[in-house]
Amino acid sequence: MSQLQITLPNEPKSHIESLIKALNEKLNIKNMILLEGKNNSLVIIRCNKIKVARVLEVINEIGVGTEFGIIDILNLDVTIPELKEEKIDVSDEIASRVSIEEIESTLKEGMELNSNYYIFITIAALIAGAGLILNSTAIIIGAMIISPLMGPILGVSYGMISKNYILVKKGILGQLLGILIAIGIGIVLASLAFLIYGSPSVTHEMQNRNFPTVFDLIVSIGAGLAVGFAITGRIQSSLVGIAIAVSLMPPAVNIGVTLIYGNALLSFGSFILLMSNILAINLTALLIFKIKKIKILKKTYPFWKGPEERADEISLGVRLIRKKPRKAN
16 A cells, blocks of 8 residues: 655645546545645545556646646555555556656666675676686575676666666666676686686586577576566565576676686677677566556656745644545436
8 A cells, every 4th residue: 555645835726626636537536635734735645556656647647746746655564454455457467567756766776876886796796706716506696696787787678668868878888887897807807716726627607608598598588577577566575586597797707707718609608698688688678668558757847846834834724535426317
């Protein structure tokens, strides 16, 4: 269950009236609370989480959140007493998603090219390189979990569907820099291995990061579908499993390691595996965004930026608004 708090200026009155009318007639929201202040009013409604996106689309159409008003979205983890949620059809549940603003916020947070991104890329590459050289699957899995490469990849998919080309460029740049850092660390670690071991041989884990097979592509496609549903459905707990399932960091590091080991063919195979994984995730995530009907809402910069009430000016008047039953013909 989610709660939407919509703050509106009192003048003109038509803004509040059009909002209440849209909630009643287009969304069939039966109950809402209207708190009236001296200069601003607050409309509070509750609805199923998967209906929040539809509510935002409808009220954006009349200008709320784009031309006037501010919308706050709150997740109600617990209510006392517990509120019963409406039953949702299977088809609606498949197409359901969190709001675009929530999706965009999650993706932007995961693709920030700040110091943390480069630190985690470096750490993940170091761990992956050590795992490849030591032939340790467990160490490599650790690198998969902490690698932040998935963020820029999803940013590209979302940027394409939303026609946000700045986001696309940022995602491509994040991927490129991350991959280059991983390859560079692979070269350094392989050179170190030659200094320590003299003449190290290619390990089984290195050989596994070779040209993709049909089953490798199936895994990549499955991971792309899973991550698309996870991002649009607020199922963040599954992202760790997805990171393990799809191979991004290990083949990137393996490109540099095997190049120093003198196996150019295996290095090229790792490059093809990495590119096929990225492409499969991008395309399948794009498909999920299409299924979820991601529709970018118009954004403007309204003159009214928000409520300016003082606490002592707020009216204590509360009105409960209920949809009146229609009279039988």
